[in-house]
Amino acid sequence: MVNIAIFASGGGSNALEICTYFENHPNIKVSVIITNKPNAGVIGVASKFNIPSYIIGKKNMEDGSLIAILENHKIDFVILAGFLLLIPTMFVRQFENRILNIHPSLLPAYGGYGMYGHFVHEAVYKNKEKISGMTIHLVNEKYDEGRIIFQAECALDVHDKPEQIAEKVLKLEHKYYSQTIENYINSFVS
Ligand code: GAR
Secondary structure (H helix, E strand, O other): OEEEEEEOOOOOHHHHHHHHHOOOOOOEEEEEEEEOOOOOOHHHHHHHOOOOEEEOOHHHHHOOHHHHHHHHOOOOEEEEOOOOOOOOHHHHHHOOOOEEEEEOOOOOOOOOOOOOHHHHHHHHHHOOOOEEEEEEEEOOOOOOOOOEEEEEEEEOOOOOOHHHHHHHHHHHHHHHHHHHHHHHHHHHHO
16 A cells, blocks of 8 residues: 655645545555644544644654654655645655645746745736646755646636636646546556
8 A cells, every 4th residue: 555645734625635536545545644734624634534634833844753753654655735834855855756746837837935825826817827727746845846747727718816717726636636646656656
């Protein structure tokens, strides 16, 4: 069995999709959920699926205690689903090529420090873009710069406000993230 950990800071709608997709999966299991926000929606997702969850701080990402949690749960891959803390270098090295992130734009456009969630959709709106989309990529030491694994785009309407753009992009995220995780892991371990 390949064990995965989901890291999330927010509402957790992607985490919910991923937990549902892998609930009865033959070789991939969501074994732990990590958040840095005590009231994140993802804690509810963890209890719905009976998955152990941990609330951590920035310090725990660097002092080895988060790595220890992941080792206790024999975690092979880390899946970021709206996780907003930067992943420190020692962590990236420990899980080299085994950390995936989802970003709500067509990277490299609208990526980097401070570009997350609604800030991305507001910038896309302001620039009157005709398309947006989502990117799934490997994580390295820099925000949103790791190798791109998968992208999907959506057409934007002139009347779309940031909220409508967010809705269209989130729909793509829900449609493709779990499947991309599965394909990536299976190609990695086979
Ligand atoms: C998603 O749109 C994800 O792409 C974005 O946060 C949202 C989390 O939604 N991630 C980033 O902006 C990372 N830079 P969710 O909590 O409902 O899954």
